[in-house]
Amino acid sequence: AQSVTQLGSHVSVSEGALVLLRCNYSSSVPPYLFWYVQYPNQGLQLLLKYTTGATLVKGINGFEAEFKKSETSFHLTKPSAHMSDAAEYFCAVTLVGDQFYFGTGTSLTVIP
Amino acid sequence: DTGVSQDPRHKITKRGQNVTFRCDPISEHNRLYWYRQTLGQGPEFLTYFQNEAQLEKSRLLSDRFSAERPKGSFSTLEIQRTEQGDSAMYLCASSPRTVKETTEAFFGQGTRLTVV
Numbered sequence: 001a002q003s004v005t006q007l008g009s010h011v012s013v014s015e016g017a018l019v020l021l022r023c024n025y026s027s028s029v030p031p032y033l034f035w036y037v038q039y040p041n042q043g044l045q046l047l048l049k050y051t052t053g054a055t056l057v058k059g060i061n062g063f064e065a066e067f068k069k070s071e072t073s074f075h076l077t078k079p080s081a082h083m084s085d086a087a088e089y090f091c092a093v094t095l096v097g098d099q100f101y102f103g104t105g106t107s108l109t110v111i112p
Numbered sequence: 113d114t115g116v117s118q119d120p121r122h123k124i125t126k127r128g129q130n131v132t133f134r135c136d137p138i139s140e141h142n143r144l145y146w147y148r149q150t151l152g153q154g155p156e157f158l159t160y161f162q163n164e165a166q167l168e169k170s171r172l173l174s175d176r177f178s179a180e181r182p183k184g185s186f187s188t189l190e191i192q193r194t195e196q197g198d199s200a201m202y203l204c205a206s207s208p209r210t211v212k213e214t215t216e217a218f219f220g221q222g223t224r225l226t227v228v
Contacts, residue, residue, distance in 0.1 A: 009152075034216055043116070043203060043219035044155070051215075090154050097143065097207055098168060100217050102154035 002027045006103035019078040023091030033074040034092040116220035132190045137206030147203040
């Protein structure tokens with residue numbers, strides 16, 4: 001079975017600082033990995049995805065993530081936080097798209 | 113393409129009543145998913161369809177819950193005899209199934225259910 005663990009339910013950063021949101025996955029075979037963002041009372045919007053190929057993937061709004069098989073990690077980063085980045089972030093995993101398994105989420109606060 | 117559409121956006125119902133939610137996926141997406149999300153949690157899988165066939169159901173989907181996708185287009189999720197514990201955001205998503213790769217799920221705005 002697949003699963004993801006997001007370390008840190010709440011992360012606070014200063015505006016302009018590095019954003020690092022952690023995600024570790026568990027899967028018996030190479031998975032497909034995703035990061036989604038959710039704003040209050042909204043659905044989930046895809047930030048980026050890893051399917052095959054390059055392990056460093058770039059997404060929208062300046063976010064990127066690196067798939068590290070040896071560490072079973074897929075951490076999300078952004079060099080410089082913006083106030084508009086404040087939201088809930090979810091890491092998700094699937095093998096063949098039958099189910100997407102989500103982490104419990106990380107709430108990002110950006111301090112001006 | 114207008115994306116995944118869910119209706120209603122908000123629903124307040126009395127305990128014991130039945131409610132039905134509708135989801136219109138992105139056209140030509142053959143996979144459709146229902147998730148439930150409670151406050152402070154990630155989305156939890158409920159069920160998914162490939163075309164009109166319901167291929168998998170979570171143990172979270174008690175016998176009070178039923179989902180349909182007639183003709184492989186829109187889907188409905190019905191909850192009978194609602195309980196306060198059913199209060200949550202119900203999310204619908206769709207995805208195109210391809211031979212080459214697995215793609216992401218595209219989510220709707222959700223239906224927030226409050227059972228009073």
